Amino acid sequence: MSRLHVVSGKGGTGKTTVAAALALALATEGRRTLLVEVEGRQGIAQLFETEALPYEERKIAVAPGGGEVYALAIDPELALLDYLQMFYKMGSAGRALKKIGAIDFATTVAPGLRDVLLTGKACEAVRRKGKDGRFAYDSVVMDAPPTGRITRFLNVNDEVAGLARVGPIHNQAQAVMRVLKSPETAVHLVTLLEEMPVQETMDGIAELRAEGLPTGAVVINMVRPAVLDAAAVGIAATQERAGIAQVLARAGLGAAHAGGRAEQLVEPLLEQAHEHAERVSLERVQRAELSQLNLLTHELEMLPNGVDLAGLYRLAADLRKQWPA
Structure with a gap:
């Protein structure tokens, strides 16, 4: 050692x-x-x-x-x-x-x-x-x-x-x-x-x-920390409005139809989620770069x-x- x-x-x-x-x-x-x-x-x-x-x-x-x-x-x-x-x-x-x-x-x-x-x-x-x-x-x-x-x-x-x-x-x-x-x-x-x-x-x-x-x-x-699972990151990356509105509705945040509370939350959440998706993608690329070093890697939160x-x-x-x- x-x-x-x-x-x-x-x-x-x-x-x-x-x-x-x-x-x-x-x-x-x-x-x-x-x-x-x-x-x-x-x-x-x-x-x-x-x-x-x-x-x-x-x-x-x-x-x-x-x-x-x-x-x-x-x-x-x-x-x-x-x-x-x-x-x-x-x-x-x-x-x-x-x-x-x-x-x-x-x-x-x-x-x-x-x-x-x-x-x-x-x-x-x-x-x-x-x-x-x-x-x-x-x-x-x-x-x-x-x-x-x-x-x-x-x-x-x-x-x-x-x-x-x-x-x-x-x-x-x-x-x-x-x-x-x-x-x-x-x-x-x-x-x-x-x-x-x-x-x-x-x-x-x-x-x-x-x-x-x-x-x-x-x-x-x-x-x-990972705040979204892979499926949610995929939705955020494609900015799928309908999918996000439906998820919000299932969470009890209002109806998914136009004018509903869920619909009002879509835009700001889409923006944040898209930024998170870009960050996850960047981190994935950087991890791949570091893996080429063939060294032990430790992560600290x-x-x-x-x-x-x-x-x-x-x-x-x-x-x-x-x-x-």
């Missing part, structure tokens, strides 16, 4: 929500999960209705069955200080560099360095073991950058390893890529049943596969009142039912 779950998706698809729900789902039955944020938006803190996350692993939720979810917002500057101490024993020197602004300068002018530090910290959490020899976390879930740059983000250590042929930087970059390109890692993409997000998902999966990065599942988020903490647990329960054991 994968232990590092990288969650990406086009902006607006709800990837942070899905990452948080997945962390809860994977923590059920007494497991321990770390949820990692790398974009500095504090979206995880908002979802779990807690204060802003510091650069330390903090327990933010208890999952059903007694599992625990920890969260970490990675700060590139502090991650670089960790890196300097770990490989160069530059603890005090690194702090001095931070005081004069050198650390901020390095992480700002070299965006690739930021990605190296972010992925490196997440992979360190995956590999970390306690004194008992067991992994510190059963799963690590990363709320990663959007689909448009996820492949470059994950593949940056390959570029670094090629530039630094020897030494600790080369060794660290290779160690990170061994995790990212192993069965321990799975990259999941979040999408909506709309043309642009689905196309971006298709392109993203193709890029990940071309670079040898392991793909996981596709999570279709905010799925609208659209929550009518938005995502609060209770809704997050509801989504986690839905994911847990669908996720491979």
Whole structure:
């Protein structure tokens, strides 16, 4: 089973929500999960209705069955200080560099360095073991950058390893890529049943596969409930006035003859039903597109009142039912 779950998706698809729900789902039955944020938006803190996350692993939720979810917002500057101490024993020197602004300068002018530090910290959490020899976390879930740059983000250590042929930087970059390109890692993409997000998902999966990065599942988020059966959708698509009026009459909403209450309801209902039929048709086409990826697909319903903490647990329960054991 994968232990590092990288969650990406086009902006607006709800990837942070899905990452948080997945962390809860994977923590059920007494497991321990770390949820990692790398974009500095504090979206995880908002979802779990807690204060802003510091650069330390903090327990933010208890999952059903007694599992625990920890969260970490990675700060590139502090991650670089960790890196300097770990490989160069530059603890005090690194702090001095931070005081004069050198650390901020390095992480700002070299965006690739930021990605190296972010992925490196997440992979360190995956590999970390306690004194008992067991992994510190059963799963690590990363709320990663959007689909448009996820492949470059994950593949940056390959570029670094090629530039630094020897030494600790080369060794660290290779160690990170061994995790990212192993069965321990799975990259999941979040999408909506709309043309642009689905196309971006298709392109993203193709890029990940071309670079040898392991793909996981596709999570279709905010799925609208089916309010009409197939027959009703067919009537709505053809805008069959008589059929709709008869259905209304059978429902006790008045006579189907001209001027009756049912007749007055036909026009607005026809318009809404036709829009719904078009939506169903669009979703059918997008599902067919996604099926070509030959990946596991999970669906999460659209929550009518938005995502609060209770809704997050509801989504986690839905994911847990669908996720491979």
